[in-house]
Amino acid sequence: MFKLVSSIFKPTPAPIVPVTRELLQKRHHLCSNLGHIYKTQLDLLNNTLPNELLNEIPILKYYTEFSSQYLDQLKELNNTDFNNIEYTEEKFQSLITKQLDSKVLELEVLNSKIQPDDLKSLDDNYSNDIDSFFFHFHSNRIAASFELKEYLYEKPLLQVYNAKSVLDQAIKTTSRMLSLNDYPIPKFKPIETIDSNLKVYCISPHAVHIMFELFKNATLPSITKNQPIMINISIDKNDSNSIIFEIKDNGGGMPESMIEKIWQFHYTTTKANDRDPIHGFGMGLPLCKVFAEFNDGSLDLVNKPGEGVTIYFKVPKGIEKV
Known part of the structure; x- marks a missing residue:
C-alpha cells in the first residue's frame, strides 16, 4: 500500500500484566461484542446474495471468501478459555492482535484480486442490494477493528x-x-x-x-x-x-x-x-x-x-x- 517511514528502536521487555477480575470482565465484554459482530458478518456473507449473482460478479465472490476467516476467528474466541485466570493476558493480547492484523489486511487482499473486468461487471450490475451488502460488510469490519483496538489501546478511541x-x-x-x-x-x-x-x-x-x-x-x-x-x-x-x-x-x-x-x-x-x-x-x-x-x-x-x-x-x- 502506501510507502511508510519507519524507525528502528531497541525493543524493551514487555511488562507482565496480572490477570484480575476486572481484566476478565474486560475480556468477556470484548469477546461478547466480537462474537456478535462476527456472527452478523457470517450471516451477511453466507445468506445475503444469491449464488447466480456471485458467479456473475467476481468481486462479490472475493468478499464472500472472507467467510472462512470470520468463522475461524469466531471459533478461536469460543475455544479460548479467556475466563480462566491462568490464561495470561500476554497470550490473550497476542490472539486478538492477530485478529486485528487480519482486519487491516482485508482491503489489501481485496485489491490484490480485483481486475479491470471485475470492476466493469460490478458497475454494469450494481444495485441497491449490492450497495447494502458492501456497506454492511465494511461497517462490520470497522466495528470489529474498533472493538479490538479499544481493548489494546490505553486511551479510548x-x-x-x-x-x-x-x-x-x-x-x-x-x-x-x-x-x-x-x-x-x-x-x-x-x-x-x-x-x-x-x-x-x-x-x-x-x-x-x-x-x-x-x-x-x-x-x-x-x-x-x-x-x-x-x-x-x-x-x-x-x-x-x-x-x-x-x-x-x-x-x-x-x-x-x-x-x-x-x-x-x-x-x-x-x-x-x-x-x-x-x-x-x-x-x-x-x-x-x-x-x-x-x-x-x-x-x-x-x-x-x-x-x-x-x-x-x-x-x-x-x-x-x-
Missing part, C-alpha cells in the same frame, strides 16, 4: 478532540502521504477565521482518514486550476450539537454522470494502467461514508459545474465533562 487539531493532522497526513508517493502537494486556505475552541466527539483517526481522502480527491483539480483547497470548521446552523468540516475545491466541478456514481463501491474512473496505492480501487468516498456514519456523522456533496465541489463532513459536537 472515541472521545472529545479539538476540531482544528484534527483538521491540522489531516492536512499534515495528506501532505506527507502525497509527497511520499510523488504527488504534488496542494495549498490549503481557510474560508474564514477558524474557531480554535470548537471540539468534536469522534474517533480522531477515522476523521483524519476521511479528510485525507477528501483532500486527496481535491488535489488534482485544485492544482490543475492553480487554486487552493478551501477549508472551514463551523457549528451546523441546523443542528447546534454538530460540527461541520467544509472542504471545497475550485477545480471546475464534476460531470453529472459521475455524480450519480461517486458513492458507489468500487466505481472508479482511473484506468487500469494508472492504478496506484492512492487511486484506482473505487473505495475512497464510499468508505468515507461508512466511517462517517460509524461516528454518528454524515457526508454531503454539492457539485457546481464550472466552479467546483464542496463536501460537508458532519460529526457530533464535543462537550467537555466538568
Whole structure:
C-alpha cells in the first residue's frame, strides 16, 4: 500500500500484566461484542446474495471468501478459555492482535484480486442490494477493528478532540502521504477565521482518514486550476450539537454522470494502467461514508459545474465533562 517511514528502536521487555477480575470482565465484554459482530458478518456473507449473482460478479465472490476467516476467528474466541485466570493476558493480547492484523489486511487482499473486468461487471450490475451488502460488510469490519483496538489501546478511541487539531493532522497526513508517493502537494486556505475552541466527539483517526481522502480527491483539480483547497470548521446552523468540516475545491466541478456514481463501491474512473496505492480501487468516498456514519456523522456533496465541489463532513459536537 502506501510507502511508510519507519524507525528502528531497541525493543524493551514487555511488562507482565496480572490477570484480575476486572481484566476478565474486560475480556468477556470484548469477546461478547466480537462474537456478535462476527456472527452478523457470517450471516451477511453466507445468506445475503444469491449464488447466480456471485458467479456473475467476481468481486462479490472475493468478499464472500472472507467467510472462512470470520468463522475461524469466531471459533478461536469460543475455544479460548479467556475466563480462566491462568490464561495470561500476554497470550490473550497476542490472539486478538492477530485478529486485528487480519482486519487491516482485508482491503489489501481485496485489491490484490480485483481486475479491470471485475470492476466493469460490478458497475454494469450494481444495485441497491449490492450497495447494502458492501456497506454492511465494511461497517462490520470497522466495528470489529474498533472493538479490538479499544481493548489494546490505553486511551479510548472515541472521545472529545479539538476540531482544528484534527483538521491540522489531516492536512499534515495528506501532505506527507502525497509527497511520499510523488504527488504534488496542494495549498490549503481557510474560508474564514477558524474557531480554535470548537471540539468534536469522534474517533480522531477515522476523521483524519476521511479528510485525507477528501483532500486527496481535491488535489488534482485544485492544482490543475492553480487554486487552493478551501477549508472551514463551523457549528451546523441546523443542528447546534454538530460540527461541520467544509472542504471545497475550485477545480471546475464534476460531470453529472459521475455524480450519480461517486458513492458507489468500487466505481472508479482511473484506468487500469494508472492504478496506484492512492487511486484506482473505487473505495475512497464510499468508505468515507461508512466511517462517517460509524461516528454518528454524515457526508454531503454539492457539485457546481464550472466552479467546483464542496463536501460537508458532519460529526457530533464535543462537550467537555466538568
